[in-house]
Amino acid sequence: VHGIAIVGTQMYLVTEKQLLSTTINTDGSLQEPKVILSDLRDGGNHAKRTLQMGPDGYLYISIGSTCNACIEVDEQYATLIRVRPDGSERIIYASGLRNTEAFGFHPITGQLWGADNSVDDLGSNFPGEELNKIIAGQHYGWPFVVDEGKINPLVEYPEDAAMSKDEFLKTVVNPT
Numbered sequence: 001v002h003g004i005a006i007v008g009t010q011m012y013l014v015t016e017k018q019l020l021s022t023t024i025n026t027d028g029s030l031q032e033p034k035v036i037l038s039d040l041r042d043g044g045n046h047a048k049r050t051l052q053m054g055p056d057g058y059l060y061i062s063i064g065s066t067c068n069a070c071i072e073v074d075e076q077y078a079t080l081i082r083v084r085p086d087g088s089e090r091i092i093y094a095s096g097l098r099n100t101e102a103f104g105f106h107p108i109t110g111q112l113w114g115a116d117n118s119v120d121d122l123g124s125n126f127p128g129e130e131l132n133k134i135i136a137g138q139h140y141g142w143p144f145v146v147d148e149g150k151i152n153p154l155v156e157y158p159e160d161a162a163m164s165k166d167e168f169l170k171t172v173v174n175p176t
Contacts, residue, residue, distance in 0.1 A: 003051030005059065012085065014049040014061055017042060019087065036087040041076050042066075046099040046117075055110040058082045058089075062114075064099035069143050069154035078142050080114070080134060096140035096172065103134065116175075118146050130175035141172040148174045 003014040011030065013020045019037040022030045040049070046064025054060050065078040072078060075092065080100060082093040103114035116130040130147075132140055143155045149169060151157075157165040 002047075002049040003061070005051045005053045007053050007085075010085070012036075012051060012053070012059055014040070014051040016040065016047045016049065019051075019059070019061065019083070021085065036085070037083065037090070041074060044077075048101065050101055050103060052104060053085075054082070054112070055105055057085070059085055060093065060103070060112070062097075062100045062103065064101075065142065069152055071143060071155065071158065080112075093136055094134045094138050094140065096138075096142045096145075097132070097134075098142040100132070100134075113176075116140065116142075118142075132173065133176045135173065138173045139171060141174070145169065145172050145174075 001013045001015055005012040009024045011022050011024055013033060017038065017040045018035055019040065020033040021036055022033040024030060041063055043064065044066025045068065050062040052060045061081050063076055063079050063081060065072060078098055079095045080093045080097060080103065081090060083090040097114065097116050099117040100114040101117060103112060105112055112134040114132050114134050116132055118129055144152055144157050146152045149172065161168065
């Protein structure tokens with residue numbers, strides 16, 4: 001288990017590939033966990049999962065990238081996903097997040113914030129790690145963009161992409 005979220009007497013647990021739930025008994029013991037999801041993407045380089053219950057009643061789960069700098073074949077890598085506590089309504093909430101190991105919701109505004117690990121092997125001081133204001137439906141640049149709108153020299157932008165590199169750069173949300 002990598003992530004735990006407790007809401008009332010309900011405990012949610014996330015492993016590399018599963019989301020589970022259990023009830024906390026009045027004596028503090030746990031009932032037998034039930035599998036809610038069993039098809040989370042395996043981890044590659046970033047197998048740890050972080051889990052939070054949002055103020056909207058949905059569970060948020062980090063799914064890191066499988067690599068340092070590559071084009072993923074599955075769109076669910078390098079994302080935060082959102083799902084109802086029963087496992088329904090699973091969506092990619094935000095993408096282009098290499099490995100958002102820590103995230104949480106502002107206690108007053110409910111705004112989601114996350115600390116994202118940037119790419120390795122480019123030097124000791126570049127790129128910096130990121131603090132992102134995470135907004136639904138937005139892309140945060142990985143693997144093509146690092147730091148504040150800088151091109152990642154380790155990955156070539158695909159020639160057959162749906163939009164040009166310049167168009168893509170205009171859509172990316174830079175760190176806060």
